[in-house]
Amino acid sequence: MLIIAERINASRKYIAQAISSENIDFIRNEAKAQDQAGADYIDVNAGVFVGEETERLKWLIEVVQEVTELPLCIDSPDLKVIREALPLVKKTPMINSITLEPTRLEGILPLVAEYKTKVIGLCQSEDTMAETIEDKIKLAGQLVEKVTAAGVPIDDLYIDSLLYPLSANTKSALATLEAIEQIMKEFPGVHTTCGLTNVSYGLPDRKLVNRTFLVSAITRGLDSAILDPTDKQIYKALKAALTVIGKDDYCLEYISAFREGRFE
Amino acid sequence: MLIIAERINASRKYIAQAISSENIDFIRNEAKAQDQAGADYIDVNAGVFVGEETERLKWLIEVVQEVTELPLCIDSPDLKVIREALPLVKKTPMINSITLEPTRLEGILPLVAEYKTKVIGLCQSEDTMAETIEDKIKLAGQLVEKVTAAGVPIDDLYIDSLLYPLSANTKSALATLEAIEQIMKEFPGVHTTCGLTNVSYGLPDRKLVNRTFLVSAITRGLDSAILDPTDKQIYKALKAALTVIGKDDYCLEYISAFREGRFE
Numbered sequence: 216m217l218i219i220a221e222r223i224n225a226s227r228k229y230i231a232q233a234i235s236s237e238n239i240d241f242i243r244n245e246a247k248a249q250d251q252a253g254a255d256y257i258d259v260n261a262g263v264f265v266g267e268e269t270e271r272l273k274w275l276i277e278v279v280q281e282v283t284e285l286p287l288c289i290d291s292p293d294l295k296v297i298r299e300a301l302p303l304v305k306k307t308p309m310i311n312s313i314t315l316e317p318t319r320l321e322g323i324l325p326l327v328a329e330y331k332t333k334v335i336g337l338c339q340s341e342d343t344m345a346e347t348i349e350d351k352i353k354l355a356g357q358l359v360e361k362v363t364a365a366g367v368p369i370d371d372l373y374i375d376s377l378l379y380p381l382s383a384n385t386k387s388a389l390a391t392l393e394a395i396e397q398i399m400k401e402f403p404g405v406h407t408t409c410g411l412t413n414v415s416y417g418l419p420d421r422k423l424v425n426r427t428f429l430v431s432a433i434t435r436g437l438d439s440a441i442l443d444p445t446d447k448q449i450y451k452a453l454k455a456a457l458t459v460i461g462k463d464d465y466c467l468e469y470i471s472a473f474r475e476g477r478f479e
Numbered sequence: 480m481l482i483i484a485e486r487i488n489a490s491r492k493y494i495a496q497a498i499s500s501e502n503i504d505f506i507r508n509e510a511k512a513q514d515q516a517g518a519d520y521i522d523v524n525a526g527v528f529v530g531e532e533t534e535r536l537k538w539l540i541e542v543v544q545e546v547t548e549l550p551l552c553i554d555s556p557d558l559k560v561i562r563e564a565l566p567l568v569k570k571t572p573m574i575n576s577i578t579l580e581p582t583r584l585e586g587i588l589p590l591v592a593e594y595k596t597k598v599i600g601l602c603q604s605e606d607t608m609a610e611t612i613e614d615k616i617k618l619a620g621q622l623v624e625k626v627t628a629a630g631v632p633i634d635d636l637y638i639d640s641l642l643y644p645l646s647a648n649t650k651s652a653l654a655t656l657e658a659i660e661q662i663m664k665e666f667p668g669v670h671t672t673c674g675l676t677n678v679s680y681g682l683p684d685r686k687l688v689n690r691t692f693l694v695s696a697i698t699r700g701l702d703s704a705i706l707d708p709t710d711k712q713i714y715k716a717l718k719a720a721l722t723v724i725g726k727d728d729y730c731l732e733y734i735s736a737f738r739e740g741r742f743e
Contacts, residue, residue, distance in 0.1 A: 381722060381723070381730055382730060385722075385725050385727065385728055385729060385730060386725040387725075388723045388724070388725065389723075389724050389725040392698065392723075392724070414723070418722075418730055418733065418734065419733075419734060419737040419738075420715070420719075420737055420742060423715055423716075423719050423742070424719050424722065424723065424733075427694055427716060427719035427720050427722075427723050428723050430691055430694045430695060430698075430720075431694060431695070431697075431698040431720065431723050431724065433695075434656065434694075434695040434698050434699065435698065451684070451687055452687075452691060455684075455687050455688050455691035456691050456694075456695065458645060458649075458682075458688065458691075459645070459652045459653075459656075459678070459688065459691050459692050459695050460652070460653050460656070460695065461649045461650040461651075461652065461653040463649065464649055465649060466645055466646055466649065466682055469682065469683075469688075470682065470683060473683040473684055474683075478684060478687075
């Protein structure tokens with residue numbers, strides 16, 4: 216289970232403030248906390264700083280890499296920003312994200328191939344944000360085709376089949392769960408990932424819904440997620456889910472995480 | 480989602496003491512608490528009182544029925560005890576349980592048919608306690624066959640495909656999850672149920688594992704469970720799971736449960 220740690224994202228108010236004021240200690244602490252909590256990749260996003268995103272992201276990358284050995288997940292809506300950020304990373308990163316929109320796809324896929332990065336692929340094209348199971352599977356298939364045709368191993372593709380608020384459509388999460396299961400079966404070797412927060416929009420006790428979706432998705436085969444590993448409730452739900460579905464030999468990771476105090 | 484409330488079971492020390500001392504208030508409180516917490520059936524079990532189980536169970540049934548309108552789940556290892564208890568219940572009960580062992584099956588099925596009760600069927604025969612997916616499905620099929628041949632509607636059968644400790648076999652819960660999914664698909668109209676506590680035997684933070692299994696099983700189609708509805712953590716995990724898989728129109732049950740303070 217690959218955990219992409221989501222906290223260092225400028226759409227979060229405190230992170231935007233820390234970037235604005237170049238508060239190195241704040242960002243360092245965010246990076247260290249996520250590293251210690253069990254992250255596999257640290258997402259870095261400065262997307263709200265339109266016009267100066269490249270400089271801001273470069274600063275983030277430097278600060279984060281000073282305190283963690285973990286690889287980064289370069290997260291930007293702007294192709295040029297990604298292109299300029301890639302030469303700065305010390306470890307092979309992940310790129311967040313490609314879609315099937317031609318400009319984005321054709322701009323980023325060559326970088327994925329050149330830098331041998333992992334990449335998140337959203338089930339989204341010029342005219343479709345996949346909502347039905349059928350659309351999610353269809354666009355996932357197109358992503359697999361485009362990515363592998365560009366010489367990128369399928370093992371480097373993390374498909375995000377998109378997750379919408381339950382408050383708007385009661386069946387929306389079920390569509391994502393079924394898509395995850397089918398994608399993992401139909402395209403052997405590919406991975407699935409997902410951000411969790413959309414699902415609970417408009418509902419009370421959002422974190423409960425988020426972690427319940429995570430457990431459900433892991434049960435269906437999800438093998439990566441974009442989340443906050445410092446949230447102990449979500450972290451321990453994740454560890455318990457891997458144990459329940461038999462992906463934790465002798466329950467050793469679960470028992471170790473408990474003994475190391477990672478559940479409290 | 481049918482909740483069979485498990486607390487009034489003499490294998491629990493405080494319940495056995497309350498039965499021994501005929502502590503009416505204690506049992507009444509247990510029944511009321513489970514009723515108010517969202518139970519659909521109240522399980523009653525006096526199985527540890529060998530030799531005087533009938534009298535003890537009759538007493539339990541009377542005391543519980545004084546304070547709740549809910550139907551009971553008559554839970555006994557002894558066929559004769561079940562036979563004597565049935566005439567005492569006010570509402571159509573559930574019987575816990577039949578197996579494929581001939582004495583038990585042939586003794587109880589006529590009672591199920593006569594009293595038109597619901598019944599829990601364990602995937603267990605004379606020579607097999609189903610551990611593999613194949614055995615679970617095979618015995619489930621035999622239960623369906625025997626039960627319907629006795630004139631009992633398939634809608635009254637709740638199959639428990641058995642759940643074993645993860646600490647003994649890492650893949651044991653996955654087998655149960657896959658069996659639940661297949662049973663619900665292969666035998667339309669049947670129900671599945673499950674006790675949760677076995678799965679976490681020998682592990683730390685057992686309740687976390689139990690509720691994570693519950694969420695995973697609901698995701699696979701489980702539509703009943705034997706659990707303690709007064710455990711807020713498990714109750715809210717259950718409500719969130721039903722919402723996530725689209726079995727809660729407009730998320731109304733989830734939102735109501737939250738507003739009524741059932742999550743705290």
